[in-house]
Every structure is written in structure tokens, then in C-alpha cells.
Amino acid sequence: MPMFSAKSNARHYDVPRLGVLVTNLGTPDAPTTPALRRYLAEFLGDPRVVEINRPLWWLLLHGVILRTRPKKSAAAYREVWEEGGSPLLTIGKKQAEGIRQRLEKKLDGPVSVELAMRYGNPSIRDGLRKLREEGAERILVLPLYPQYSATTVGSTYDAVFDELKKWRFIPELRLIGQYADDPDYIEALANTIREHWQAHGQAEKLLFSFHGMPRRYLLNGDFYHCQCQKTARLVAERLEMADDAWQVTFQSLFGREVWLQPYTDETVKAHAESGMKKLDVICAGFSADCLETLEEIEGENAEIFEENGGESLRYIRALNDRDDHLDMLANLAMDHLQGWPEASPEVKRSRRDPQATLARAKAMGSGE
Numbered sequence: 001m002p003m004f005s006a007k008s009n010a011r012h013y014d015v016p017r018l019g020v021l022v023t024n025l026g027t028p029d030a031p032t033t034p035a036l037r038r039y040l041a042e043f044l045g046d047p048r049v050v051e052i053n054r055p056l057w058w059l060l061l062h063g064v065i066l067r068t069r070p071k072k073s074a075a076a077y078r079e080v081w082e083e084g085g086s087p088l089l090t091i092g093k094k095q096a097e098g099i100r101q102r103l104e105k106k107l108d109g110p111v112s113v114e115l116a117m118r119y120g121n122p123s124i125r126d127g128l129r130k131l132r133e134e135g136a137e138r139i140l141v142l143p144l145y146p147q148y149s150a151t152t153v154g155s156t157y158d159a160v161f162d163e164l165k166k167w168r169f170i171p172e173l174r175l176i177g178q179y180a181d182d183p184d185y186i187e188a189l190a191n192t193i194r195e196h197w198q199a200h201g202q203a204e205k206l207l208f209s210f211h212g213m214p215r216r217y218l219l220n221g222d223f224y225h226c227q228c229q230k231t232a233r234l235v236a237e238r239l240e241m242a243d244d245a246w247q248v249t250f251q252s253l254f255g256r257e258v259w260l261q262p263y264t265d266e267t268v269k270a271h272a273e274s275g276m277k278k279l280d281v282i283c284a285g286f287s288a289d290c291l292e293t294l295e296e297i298e299g300e301n302a303e304i305f306e307e308n309g310g311e312s313l314r315y316i317r318a319l320n321d322r323d324d325h326l327d328m329l330a331n332l333a334m335d336h337l338q339g340w341p342e343a344s345p346e347v348k349r350s351r352r353d354p355q356a357t358l359a360r361a362k363a364m365g366s367g368e
């Protein structure tokens with residue numbers, strides 16, 4: 001067996017394509033305990049996510065966490081599971097297709113776009129291999145995380161590199177790191193908040209709740225926290241909000257370490273206890289709704305608010321497959337494709353007339 005893998009049936013006169021790998025975090029294959037055990041073993045086994053002494057963590061993960069958490073997590077996933085699977089996956093498919101359609105219009109030609117998940121399926125390995133089979137020799141990686149963190153974007157890059165280092169022909173590669181302050185992303189968030197206010201009125205406060213991470217990671221140089229603050233500030237400025245009308249919080253704590261603060265659940269409880277009646281929450285760092293937004297914010301945190309004296313916590317959905325979101329993502333991809341040299345004259349000609357190129361290649365003796 002060769003040491004490095006290649007496209008099946010590779011022919012050197014194939015017309016190279018542009019490929020875009022759209023990625024997100026991932027999700028279990030089913031809302032069941034065994035599927036959750038597999039998924040969490042991969043996710044929590046990633047040193048980018050849990051950055052502690054490996055042998056110690058391995059013992060704790062396999063000896064304790066994977067014996068208890070999968071059952072609890074499976075029950076939570078069952079609350080949000082849809083006919084087509086987990087929301088993150090069903091929304092991700094729509095997002096990838098929307099981006100493909102927009103790029104094909106902008107580039108006036110076919111573009112391969114594949115959705116891939118960092119953990120679980122469809123995997124990054126399979127996504128890259130599909131792009132290779134479709135003839136992509138230039139690949140743009142677009143992780144759907146507006147703010148960079150080593151735990152998410154960094155880990156996605158790891159998975160891309162781990163796969164590509166096994167290939168014989170390594171495609172030209174570009175990576176999108178973040179778009180926390182992209183004006184169209186800020187505008188799309190402002191639009192969805194405005195629409196929510198038009199439909200339901202404005203609550204006493206708007207929380208921007210971002211996924212948390214251990215505070216230690218920030219102190220060690222992961223500036224995700226700062227990008228979250230920037231996103232929220234820019235949206236609040238766009239909406240001309242007073243300083244005390246909005247706040248940034250961090251959700252989804254895991255383990256016993258101190259995470260980024262203030263915590264969403266504690267803040268929600270404190271606001272309810274202080275007499276607040278209506279609270280709006282947006283999870284601006286999640287490009288698609290998922291367990292962490294639907295079950296944790298729209299479900300759990302709404303309950304916390306109501307149990308402590310609040311009337312209603314109104315969760316504002318993620319940007320998902322809104323047109324302004326998909327337009328923004330396609331424009332972001334276009335920005336990152338700039339300057340990638342046009343194809344060679346031969347390729348340009350073959351794009352116009354693939355049959356002639358094939359015939360020429362055959363005449364030159366390089367065809368089948």
C-alpha cells in the first residue's frame with residue numbers, strides 16, 4: 001500500500017476546482033448513550049479542548065466522565081433532536097448549500113462545498129476527501145466560529161493538517177480564523193435583534209451569552225474572550241444601545257475550574273432576583289442553534305429566570321440560514337479567495353471547453 005493517499009483515478013489534465021470546507025464543532029450520531037460516549041470520547045480527548053496532564057485526564061475521562069456524562073447528555077440531546085438529526089447538523093447542511101449557491105453565482109462557475117464536523121460525522125477527513133474526489137486543488141477552510149479560540153478553530157486546523165499530511169498531492173490551502181468584527185456579521189446580528197424587538201418589544205436587558213472556556217486559556221494567550229467583547233460592543237453600538245442595556249456573559253461550564261466570567265446562569269438568576277421581568281438573550285458566538293443554545297439557554301436558563309421571579313427570558317435564535325448570514329459568509333469566503341491566481345491559460349480554456357482539453361490530452365498520450 002502506498003504511504004500517501006491520492007485521488008482515485010487521478011489524471012494530471014483534470015480541471016482543478018475550488019473547494020470550500022465549511023466546518024462546525026460536531027454532534028453525536030444519535031441522541032443515545034453509546035453514541036454520546038463515542039462523541040464525547042473524541043471531543044473531550046482533544047488536548048486543545050481539555051488542556052491538562054494527558055495520563056491524568058485519560059484516567060479521569062475514561063474512568064469517571066464517560067461512565068456518567070453520556071447518559072445525561074443523551075437525554076439533553078433528545079430534547080432538541082429533529083427529524084433530520086441534531087440541529088447543528090441540519091442547519092449546517094443548509095448553510096453549506098446556501099454558501100455554495102452564492103459562491104457559484106459570484107464566481108460564475110462550479111465550486112465544491114462540503115460540510116464537515118470537527119468531532120463525529122461528517123468528519124473533516126471525509127469532507128477533505130470528497131473535495132479531492134471532486135477535483136479541488138485549492139481549498140478554503142471556513143470554520144463557522146465568529147471568534148477564534150484554540151479550542152475550536154485551532155483544533156479544526158489540527159484535524160485538517162492531520163489529514164492533509166497523509167496525502168500525496170497537498171492542495172493549496174487557506175484558513176479563515178475569525179470574523180468577530182466583520183461589518184456584515186455585526187449587521188446581521190443587529191438585524192435579527194431589531195426584528196425580535198419589533199415582534200416582542202425590547203426587554204429590560206440584552207445578554208450576549210457566549211460559550212465559555214477555562215479562564216486559564218485566556219491567561220495563556222487565547223484571546224477569544226476579547227473577540228466576544230468586541231462583537232457584543234459593535235452590535236450594541238450599531239443598535240445605539242445605552243451601556244447598561246446590554247451585557248456579556250459566558251455559558252456551558254464544564255468541570256471544576258474557573259471559566260470565563262460572568263457566568264450566564266448566575267447572571268440570569270441575579271437579574272430575576274433583582275426584579276427584572278423581561279430578559280433578551282442572544283448567543284452571538286454560535287452560528288447555528290444547537291444543544292447549547294436551545295436546551296441550555298432557551299430551556300434551562302429560561303426556567304432559572306422564571307423560577308426566580310422573572311416573567312420571560314426571550315431567546316433570540318442564532319443566525320442559522322438567514323439570508324443576511326449566508327450572504328455575509330459567502331462574501332467572507334470571497335474576501336479570502338482574493339488574489340488566488342487565476343487558473344493557467346490551459347485550464348481557463350478547458351473550463352470553457354472540457355471536451356477539447358480531453359481530446360488534446362489523449363492526443364498527447366496522457367489520456368486513458
Ligand SMILES: C=CC1=C(C)c2cc3[nH]c(cc4nc(cc5[nH]c(cc1n2)c(C)c5CCC(=O)O)C(CCC(=O)O)=C4C)c(C)c3C=C
Nearest residue numbers: 025026027049073086088149151152211213254290291292
Ligand atoms: C470541556 C471543555 C469545553 C470547552 C473548552 C468548550 C469550548 C467551546 N465549545 C464551543 C461550542 C460548542 N460546544 C458544544 C457542546 C459541548 N461543549 C463541551 C465542552 C467544552 N466546550 C461539551 C462537553 C459539549 C457537549 C454537550 C454536553 O455534553 O454538554 C456545542 C454543541 C454541539 C451540538 O451538538 O449541539 C457547541 C456548538 C465553543 C464555541 C467553545 C469555545 C470557544
Ligand SMILES: [Fe+2]
Nearest residue numbers: 025211252292
Ligand atoms: Fe463546547
Ligand SMILES: [Fe+2]
Nearest residue numbers: 252291292296
Ligand atoms: Fe451545555
